[in-house]
Amino acid sequence: MSERNDLTRRRVIKTGAAAATAAAATPYFFSRASAGNHTGYLNAPTGSSVTLGFNVPQSGPYADEGADELRAYELAVEHLNGGGDGGMMGTFSSKALKGNGILGKKVEYVTGDTQTKSDAARASARSMIEKDGAIMITGGSSSGVAVAVQALCQEAGIIFMAGLTHSNDTTGKDKKANGFRHFFNSYMSGAALAPVLAKNYGKDRKAYHLTADYNWGYTTEEAVKASTEALGWETVSAVKTPLTQTDFSSYIAPVLQSGADTLVLNHYGGNMVNSLTNAVQFGLRDKQVNGKDFQIVVPLYSRLMAKGAGANVKGIFGSTNWHWSLTDEGSKAFVKSFGTKYGFPPSQAAHTTYVQTLLWADAAERAGTFNPCGIAEALEGYKFDGLGNGATEYRAEDHQCFKDVLVVKGKDNPTSEFDLLEIVEITPRAQVEYAVDHPMFAGGDLGSCNPGA
Numbered sequence: 001m002s003e004r005n006d007l008t009r010r011r012v013i014k015t016g017a018a019a020a021t022a023a024a025a026t027p028y029f030f031s032r033a034s035a036g037n038h039t040g041y042l043n044a045p046t047g048s049s050v051t052l053g054f055n056v057p058q059s060g061p062y063a064d065e066g067a068d069e070l071r072a073y074e075l076a077v078e079h080l081n082g083g084g085d086g087g088m089m090g091t092f093s094s095k096a097l098k099g100n101g102i103l104g105k106k107v108e109y110v111t112g113d114t115q116t117k118s119d120a121a122r123a124s125a126r127s128m129i130e131k132d133g134a135i136m137i138t139g140g141s142s143s144g145v146a147v148a149v150q151a152l153c154q155e156a157g158i159i160f161m162a163g164l165t166h167s168n169d170t171t172g173k174d175k176k177a178n179g180f181r182h183f184f185n186s187y188m189s190g191a192a193l194a195p196v197l198a199k200n201y202g203k204d205r206k207a208y209h210l211t212a213d214y215n216w217g218y219t220t221e222e223a224v225k226a227s228t229e230a231l232g233w234e235t236v237s238a239v240k241t242p243l244t245q246t247d248f249s250s251y252i253a254p255v256l257q258s259g260a261d262t263l264v265l266n267h268y269g270g271n272m273v274n275s276l277t278n279a280v281q282f283g284l285r286d287k288q289v290n291g292k293d294f295q296i297v298v299p300l301y302s303r304l305m306a307k308g309a310g311a312n313v314k315g316i317f318g319s320t321n322w323h324w325s326l327t328d329e330g331s332k333a334f335v336k337s338f339g340t341k342y343g344f345p346p347s348q349a350a351h352t353t354y355v356q357t358l359l360w361a362d363a364a365e366r367a368g369t370f371n372p373c374g375i376a377e378a379l380e381g382y383k384f385d386g387l388g389n390g391a392t393e394y395r396a397e398d399h400q401c402f403k404d405v406l407v408v409k410g411k412d413n414p415t416s417e418f419d420l421l422e423i424v425e426i427t428p429r430a431q432v433e434y435a436v437d438h439p440m441f442a443g444g445d446l447g448s449c450n451p452g453a
Helices: 003-009 016-025 028-036 063-080 118-130 143-156 186-201 215-229 249-257 269-281 303-313 329-342 348-367 372-379
Strands: 049-056 106-113 136-139 159-162 206-212 234-241 262-266 295-300 317-320 392-394 405-410 421-427
Touching (some): 049 348, 063 269, 063 329, 118 136, 143 159, 159 372, 186 405, 186 421, 206 215, 215 234, 215 262, 262 269, 269 303
Parallel strands (some): 049 136, 136 159, 262 295, 295 317
């Protein structure tokens, strides 16, 4: 039997014209919750455990990030249930989590593969909610996926704790009351990077952008263009590239004829590894244009990408949400726990998803309920520390976390396959913060929390 038919079979059966009308107008989530869930919210746990849904790219261009996300999720569940050394639960400024599950219930989980495709991610999340009873969905390494799953969770009445989603849209025009993002965004990358680029490369630069053809790419291009142009740079051209592209040679060649002296790669994951490799193969880093050494910039970096690109990342600037070399107590605790379990340091993908899991669990403990609207209320305006990014706040108006941002560059002399990036600046929160009604985040409505009842 197909999953679709199975889900249809498990629907609450209604009779009569009124039932037919309701079934046509009401998503399965709501009919199920109102008919069989008398506690007032969807998938309220009635037994001794609570189920979380980890929805990550296990295939596709961001699969490396997805694998590390799953490792971190497994570690978070272990810590929440009292295993291991507790990790960041010991450094977290909140002391609500005790290592006895969440509200006394053991934490269990199910997983899905987003395939870095919005439709696949929605189908996976829907199955975890409807079939497995997941009470929270988290994960993803694509803003297109995050926006799609966040909308689904809003419709279903489930909290979505976003994974790697960097597009402004996630907490901008596509923000939802049931969605929360710890990861930084495109605007923050531009605001942190531009002054460092101007200091190192000068204010008289001509930039050529290659941009992944989906909403993350668009907002990253917009943010970096705005921040660099404000300091004197000129944008020569901006070209969109398919997310499925693996060979970027045909896109690199025109850069040489454009008059640009800087290439900005608004690419992530495997896309960035391949486009940077192609750019180096074309000799861009060895050229001089406009009397300047040609430069390449990667606005959003990760250690996993740096590993994939190898020596090609040396000296290249970018931004990142977190890095394992940070020396605060939270970061050290997480690196120790993750390294002990897996034998290597965690990526920013791992850090983000681990933290999001703890934040949701902590909010449930503080609120004393699994009701998503109680959890949302506990997260809105929440200020915390000890999770590896310094003092952080979940802004109530858009559910975006505000914290310091790291500017990094590829190390010239790495000591290992993990020691590939060095932090060149910790940009303070004040420099990357923006008003709720900033034009890059215009449109959309946070709306009201939906408990799915």
